[in-house]
Amino acid sequence: MIPIDKDVLGMEDPKQVVVLGSSPGLCDRLRLAGADITLVEAPERFDKALASFVKRSVLTEYDDPSLIPLLRGIHGHTPFTAVISLTEQGLMPAARIAETLGIRGLSQDVVARTRDKFAMRTWLRDKGFSSVPCAVVRDVAGIQGFAARHGFPVIVKPRHGQGSQNVSCFRTADEVVLPPASTDDYIAEPFHLGPEFSVEAFSCAGEHHVLAITGKFTHEDDPANPFVEVGHVVPADIAPEVVDAITEYVVEFLDVMGIADGCSHTELRMTSAGPEVIETHTRVGGDSIPVLVRQATGHDLLDLTVQWALDRIGPPRTTPSAHGAAAIRFFTPPQGWVVGVAGVQRWQGLPGVLQLNLPVKVGDRIHPVQNSRTRVGYVLATAPTPARAIEICRKVTSGVRIDVSPEPPRGRR
Structure with a gap:
């Protein structure tokens, strides 16, 4: 474990927050809010660019047994206000820190039954919420x-x-x-038949506010990996009565699960019998979903997380006026060795294209899309309607050409 301490000048009694996992967006917002950050991260994952944002870095694994004693020592000198993690592996260690130090954070029991899918199903059955x-x-x-x-x-x-x-x-x-x-x-x-959605919500002291319902696109044309998500759109293009049914279901679900505070990301399918949960997470969704939510609704999930951690607000009382829609689509080229890439500059300035990230280059190897980590890039677009945002993404992903060969280039064999 390597603690690195740095003085932060020009603040009067800033609130102290522990963050598990490198998250530039979260750290930036905490710093703007006037907080001092103690960042916990494994040495190989530490983002050096965060050095200017944080007061102190603790370079170790989240489950290092010496971490809590170290934080307890710091807490005795400069008390922490809260602990936050937006990374899945950091959720349980963060909850353990919160309960041990008696600071704001999530419950270990709640996080445990969201991280364990079997425990979630057992809990929902025992509570009479779901018989799956x-x-x-x-x-x-x-x-x-x-x-x-x-x-x-x-x-x-x-x-x-x-x-x-x-x-x-x-x-x-x-x-x-x-x-x-x-x-x-x-x-x-x-297996539950029906379209898949995720619900992005924010809770404070047991009061829940559904901020967005996200539509999903999966890799259905690949029979070997049909459940890999290759796109999202906010808001989901669904009828008002479906919105109401999903919203009512998720609010009750969060109550049953005991998720009382912070952001949540709940995945479900809309079956013929109504919504049925797949899984939930006590964090924001991945795949740039917070960016989609912000573009489409005006709600900033990371701002809300920071404000909750600093004990400054509860759930938003009003919904900002909808800004329109936002969508993301991932590139899924065939596997092989990249021999050419064309069209990125052509589509970079297309109206509505907010981000176009395609880091592949000639000589890179494209692997089969087996999970979220094996996708190779994405386009993120905004538009007045979900259908238009989806169409912009489709135009870009189909317009960028990634040429691959089954054989590696010379020098790569």
């Missing part, structure tokens, strides 16, 4: 046994997974195969 069956499975026989009791199709996914990694859907007994080896357990549950 779920079981831990360790082999083909376990998956087939679950299907024999509850029917096909069956979803099998890591118990603590994220980013659509190692998610499989089996529609018949003959399709069932052993999932990839993993240190995590796998769970099985029924």
